[in-house]
Amino acid sequence: MSTRVDTFAYDDAIVRKFLWATFIWGLVGFLVGLLIALQLANPVFNFGLEFLSFGRLRPLHTNAVIFAFAGNAIFTGIYYSTQRLLKARMFSDGLSNFHFWGWQAIIVAAALTLPLGFTQAKEYAELEWPIDLAIAVVWVAFAINFVGTMVKRRERHIYVAIWFYIASIVTVAVLHIFNNLSVPAGPLKSYSLYAGVQDAFMQWWYGHNAVAFFLTTPFLGLMYYFMPKAAERPVFSYKLSILHFWTIVFLYIWAGPHHLHYTALPDWASTLGMLFSVMLWMPSWGGMINGLLTLRGAWNKVAEEPVLKFFVVAVTAYGMSTFEGPMLSVKSVNSLAHYTDWIIAHVHTGALGWNGFLTFGMIYWLAPRLFQAPLFSKKLAEVHFWIATFGILLYVASIYSAGITQGLMWRAFDETGRLAYPDFVETVMKLMPMYWVRVAGGSLYILGMLIFGYNILKTWMARPATYEVPLVTAAPLGAHAPEPHAAPAGGLVASFTSVKWHRRWEGAPVFFMVMVVVAVVVASLAEIIPTFLIKSNVPTIASVKPYTPLELAGRDIYIKEGCFNCHSQMVRPLRHETERWGEYSKPGEFVYDHPFLWGSRRIGPDLARLGGKYPDLWHVRHMEDPRSVVQRSIMPPYAHLQRKALDFDQIQSRVDAMVMLGVPYGDAVTNAPAMAREQAQAIAAGIESQGGPAGLADREIVALVAYLQRLGRDVRQLPATASAAPAAAVAPGGGK
Amino acid sequence: MANKDEDRLLAHDYDGIQEYDNPMPRWWLWIFYATILFVPFYYVAPGFMGEGPGMVAEYEADVAAHQAAQPPAPAAMDDATLLAVLNDKDELQEGAEVFTKNCAACHRADGGGLIGPNLTDAAWIHGGTPGAIYQTISAGVLAKGMPAWDRILKPDELKEVAAYVMSLKGTNPPQAKAAEGTVDSTAAAPAPPGN
Numbered sequence: 001m002s003t004r005v006d007t008f009a010y011d012d013a014i015v016r017k018f019l020w021a022t023f024i025w026g027l028v029g030f031l032v033g034l035l036i037a038l039q040l041a042n043p044v045f046n047f048g049l050e051f052l053s054f055g056r057l058r059p060l061h062t063n064a065v066i067f068a069f070a071g072n073a074i075f076t077g078i079y080y081s082t083q084r085l086l087k088a089r090m091f092s093d094g095l096s097n098f099h100f101w102g103w104q105a106i107i108v109a110a111a112l113t114l115p116l117g118f119t120q121a122k123e124y125a126e127l128e129w130p131i132d133l134a135i136a137v138v139w140v141a142f143a144i145n146f147v148g149t150m151v152k153r154r155e156r157h158i159y160v161a162i163w164f165y166i167a168s169i170v171t172v173a174v175l176h177i178f179n180n181l182s183v184p185a186g187p188l189k190s191y192s193l194y195a196g197v198q199d200a201f202m203q204w205w206y207g208h209n210a211v212a213f214f215l216t217t218p219f220l221g222l223m224y225y226f227m228p229k230a231a232e233r234p235v236f237s238y239k240l241s242i243l244h245f246w247t248i249v250f251l252y253i254w255a256g257p258h259h260l261h262y263t264a265l266p267d268w269a270s271t272l273g274m275l276f277s278v279m280l281w282m283p284s285w286g287g288m289i290n291g292l293l294t295l296r297g298a299w300n301k302v303a304e305e306p307v308l309k310f311f312v313v314a315v316t317a318y319g320m321s322t323f324e325g326p327m328l329s330v331k332s333v334n335s336l337a338h339y340t341d342w343i344i345a346h347v348h349t350g351a352l353g354w355n356g357f358l359t360f361g362m363i364y365w366l367a368p369r370l371f372q373a374p375l376f377s378k379k380l381a382e383v384h385f386w387i388a389t390f391g392i393l394l395y396v397a398s399i400y401s402a403g404i405t406q407g408l409m410w411r412a413f414d415e416t417g418r419l420a421y422p423d424f425v426e427t428v429m430k431l432m433p434m435y436w437v438r439v440a441g442g443s444l445y446i447l448g449m450l451i452f453g454y455n456i457l458k459t460w461m462a463r464p465a466t467y468e469v470p471l472v473t474a475a476p477l478g479a480h481a482p483e484p485h486a487a488p489a490g491g492l493v494a495s496f497t498s499v500k501w502h503r504r505w506e507g508a509p510v511f512f513m514v515m516v517v518v519a520v521v522v523a524s525l526a527e528i529i530p531t532f533l534i535k536s537n538v539p540t541i542a543s544v545k546p547y548t549p550l551e552l553a554g555r556d557i558y559i560k561e562g563c564f565n566c567h568s569q570m571v572r573p574l575r576h577e578t579e580r581w582g583e584y585s586k587p588g589e590f591v592y593d594h595p596f597l598w599g600s601r602r603i604g605p606d607l608a609r610l611g612g613k614y615p616d617l618w619h620v621r622h623m624e625d626p627r628s629v630v631q632r633s634i635m636p637p638y639a640h641l642q643r644k645a646l647d648f649d650q651i652q653s654r655v656d657a658m659v660m661l662g663v664p665y666g667d668a669v670t671n672a673p674a675m676a677r678e679q680a681q682a683i684a685a686g687i688e689s690q691g692g693p694a695g696l697a698d699r700e701i702v703a704l705v706a707y708l709q710r711l712g713r714d715v716r717q718l719p720a721t722a723s724a725a726p727a728a729a730v731a732p733g734g735g736k
Numbered sequence: 737m738a739n740k741d742e743d744r745l746l747a748h749d750y751d752g753i754q755e756y757d758n759p760m761p762r763w764w765l766w767i768f769y770a771t772i773l774f775v776p777f778y779y780v781a782p783g784f785m786g787e788g789p790g791m792v793a794e795y796e797a798d799v800a801a802h803q804a805a806q807p808p809a810p811a812a813m814d815d816a817t818l819l820a821v822l823n824d825k826d827e828l829q830e831g832a833e834v835f836t837k838n839c840a841a842c843h844r845a846d847g848g849g850l851i852g853p854n855l856t857d858a859a860w861i862h863g864g865t866p867g868a869i870y871q872t873i874s875a876g877v878l879a880k881g882m883p884a885w886d887r888i889l890k891p892d893e894l895k896e897v898a899a900y901v902m903s904l905k906g907t908n909p910p911q912a913k914a915a916e917g918t919v920d921s922t923a924a925a926p927a928p929p930g931n
Binding site for chain 1: 743745746748750751752753754755756757758759760761764765767768771772774775778784787790791792794795798799802805806807837838841842849850851852878879880881883887888890891913
């Protein structure tokens, strides 16, 4: 009856390329992680080199692991499974290769620019605007290739793995574009289009959903393909797939504000973030249930098959971290956990357990098929599994306890009504043993990675001289008889629960994609529109003025050195916080902060109220050698700031960019470098008169000191209650 | 329903992968419904279970509730008490430890001055009587970057470290900072014998 049958071959060469990239970048990302873990345990591992200091390398670690390791792993699995699930070779080999090489070039660009200090200061969106443009181009090429493959598919309906790929591809594009909107102020420098509260909101809308749509949904897609393949069992429940897919897509988007509890973000947004996170618990677990219950009847295989062992731990880690996520989003829990290592432990359960182990399992399964030779050693894969599992346990056990310990120390009061640990460094020192245990755990995980690499390499070496390219035959779509869509009996509810409608959607992938976009955009706008439009979100504070040109230059140095990786600038309205740092932070303080610098982890003290706390000379000495002033500090030294000349001429272009963003700069619009020089002279003279080094007027340190001394000054002139003043809101900026 | 063999396979397969038409686990659905119902509940529920009056109002209530437990504002300390500490070897030793931990970073380990002024000469910027020294330490000189230590140090530690600072006078460490302020003729605090 079939009129025509196509004969074609899948493109596995591209899958092999992504596989190797996954291993190489994974190893790089893990090693950088180990280095920064060592830096926290002992600051000598910063080696006194600006390029290797924690603030520059921490973003390299996160970017390498997320976008290079997990990214290439996703592409490996997507290129392998999509072709087979759609019964079609990729739409364009040219686009596949453009995607591969473009993505690797972006990673190399990141690995060069981040240590050099080029950063937008937004977590997981640090890369500067030219690289952001390149990411958009490569991502669109990937999307075209993927959609093109769907269009020429030979399988009528799209399988659940494909749904998750679709959601990932479209949502990552939306997130990336809208969070990275910025005004360039130089070839590798830009300022976020948004300021303060709104910038923070956009960033965590992005940041949270990067976790969702880069580290969760694509990996769920991979799980839905490789788990039933490896277990040779049917997926537990099709209906569960449908419900948990759509609820994840719709609910995840709202949850971002839970990263900003007790900050200057308004209560309503924070509350929505929490409630949607709580609702996400079961949709997330839907994936775990469908994965684990797919193994019913195959548990005996788990005992023998390392691939399945990795999958079981991966899915279990996913279940743990998606229970923990909603829990951490509850405000009272968050008030303890925020800014501490608890969050670091949480993401590592996800990254090392879920993303890492799913990737390892997938590659162990793929390697013999791609390299057309049996896996070199199943035994070594077992060894890898146990070493890495033990490594994860050491890592998370130590870092959970570090987080909870420090959180409790911060909030403890003694019987005299004073903070029990007023000396911040004391709360850091308490963590040192746990930081060394983390180093041990991470090292084990890397050892496992090396064993893995050896095993894959040996498998590859046993490959045939030329790969066999099996030919596949399948009828083109038109030749299929469309599946009968009998109208289900019963009323509206029955026809909804029969999910026949969804079956029709699965037959129309482009429509399916549009529905995903609708879900994501509606959910996003529901929070974004009020964040930008409700004026009372950010009551104006009259005394808050733009940074002087020199302070702005100092702020750029603060950004360049990645200070925000360890220092928050956000005092929460909690009694122990105001006791320790001073008046809590108000939304109106940040109206000129492009980008916001609230930070997410307090490895060092909060700096929101730093201005005027110490003399200028304190800062000079402290930046030169932190331990000469704070004995047990773990901060890297920044002696190079005293050596490096400040680029005064560049300041004008920075001010100009700020003016474009609506910051009322007055005289500085034409006269920024001269104003900066004048302020620098005054500060340098003051430092010298206090007994400090002479000749700092043209050095970077002066700009940084100017910025640090400005922090929190504007509101200190206010009476303590003025913050609660009525919202006589005037939109920030606008002045010329 | 675990392991029942009447799992019904759906007709389709994708690259060999099949799916069961199993219902969603009931406990899963019920917890999901419960988390949805939690949304309206959270908005109306009273007290710590619900949204409450907002973070700032909660903070202000918390501050008010702990007003009584606040340490008292720094009180003046009479010279005689401080001089008594100065003559107590153990307490002076405690003061030295407090100094090393908290003050040495700015005033140098030997008090010769670094970021902050020299504490070993006869000149004082904010008064050199025992009471004035105690006051400077406890209330700080915020405009100049000297913190208010009464929120950080316990009352005994404040007395001990004030006495230790008094004991530094005339120790003449090498390369000390130049004297700042005025020589206070009323300043007591001769170095105790044998120090």
